[in-house]
Amino acid sequence: MSDLNFQVNEEGIATIKLNRPERLNAFSLEMIKDWIKALEEVRDSENIRVLVLTGEGRAFCAGGDIKSMLKGDGFLYQKEEEKEDFMSSGIDRKNVLWKYVQRIPLLMSEIDKPTIAAINGPATGAGLDMALMCDLRFASSTSKMGETYINLGIVPGDGGAYFLPRIIGIDKALELLWTGRILTAQEAKECGMITYLTEPDELLEKVYSFASQIANQPPVAIQLTKRAIYQGLNSDLRTSLDMMSSAMGLVTELPDYNERLEAMAKKV
Structure with a gap:
């Protein structure tokens, strides 16, 4: 074995x-x-x-x-x-x-x-x-x-x-x-x-x-969140915020975002 x-x-x-x-x-x-x-x-x-x-x-x-x-x-x-x-x-x-x-x-x-x-x-x-x-x-x-x-x-x-x-x-x-x-x-x-x-x-x-x-969560959002946490331990606030604004720009281009936004809107 x-x-x-x-x-x-x-x-x-x-x-x-x-x-x-x-x-x-x-x-x-x-x-x-x-x-x-x-x-x-x-x-x-x-x-x-x-x-x-x-x-x-x-x-x-x-x-x-x-x-x-x-x-x-x-x-x-x-x-x-x-x-x-x-x-x-x-x-x-x-x-x-x-x-x-x-x-x-x-x-x-x-x-x-x-x-x-x-x-x-x-x-x-x-x-x-x-x-x-x-x-x-x-x-x-x-x-x-x-x-x-x-x-x-x-x-x-x-x-x-x-x-x-x-x-x-x-x-x-x-x-x-x-x-x-x-x-x-x-x-x-x-x-x-x-x-x-x-x-x-x-x-x-x-x-x-x-x-x-x-x-079963959106994989890219999961991965970018993990990167943000670990890289944030070794960077300043401005760098972290800049990284997250870039990540936000990326994830809002993905199908996961649009699908979940529409599903959430139907519940409101």
């Missing part, structure tokens, strides 16, 4: 499912390569409107594979025939992060469609950070999550130090990164890390119901 499953349904909802349940969906080289390809398709396909990220089995993602790291295989689990000497020097370890794992946050930043993490179980280290890269996070009420890098004496090399403080604030992010403390789903919700909590058996139903609602 593949270490990652990717599919797109008739509504244009794409699903990336991490598929190493026996290792709590910890990364493998095959998984990372397939993940990169899937994200490129989500970014580029006009038929995809929403992305859902989840894990197979009882975990969302445990991040790096500890057993493979102990064997000296590097940050990614590898099959014997694929093994490379990733651990020979510091620059090699830096380059493997750049070549593989760090491609994921960069690609996520290029996707202007809604992205949703369905956290079905434990999400730790880089596994949690992969959820933080999504726009929204739905979590099972029984899930747990934590930034556990410090427990291995390492740093968050995949974007956790970038995403976490933007979501929960600098002080709380530092507290979690410095201590490696594991949060319950409720604690994660209270600090702003989680958007919605659900019962375990309702998680995917709730996620896909929400995804379906968004997938």
Whole structure:
């Protein structure tokens, strides 16, 4: 079986499912390569409107594979025939992060469609950070999550130090990164890390119901709104307003606008 499953349904909802349940969906080289390809398709396909990220089995993602790291295989689990000497020097370890794992946050930043993490179980280290890269996070009420890098004496090399403080604030992010403390789903919700909590058996139903609602909205308006939010975090008010006036000019040229305006007028 593949270490990652990717599919797109008739509504244009794409699903990336991490598929190493026996290792709590910890990364493998095959998984990372397939993940990169899937994200490129989500970014580029006009038929995809929403992305859902989840894990197979009882975990969302445990991040790096500890057993493979102990064997000296590097940050990614590898099959014997694929093994490379990733651990020979510091620059090699830096380059493997750049070549593989760090491609994921960069690609996520290029996707202007809604992205949703369905956290079905434990999400730790880089596994949690992969959820933080999504726009929204739905979590099972029984899930747990934590930034556990410090427990291995390492740093968050995949974007956790970038995403976490933007979501929960600098002080709380530092507290979690410095201590490696594991949060319950409720604690994660209270600090702003989680958007919605659900019962375990309702998680995917709730996620896909929400995804379906968004997938049936005007796609260009959805995408331009997402761009406005993220670009607005790094620009001044005048720049943001200028961007939105341009976006308004574009969307009012589209059939979605005219059709919805006429439908709304009939209700008035």
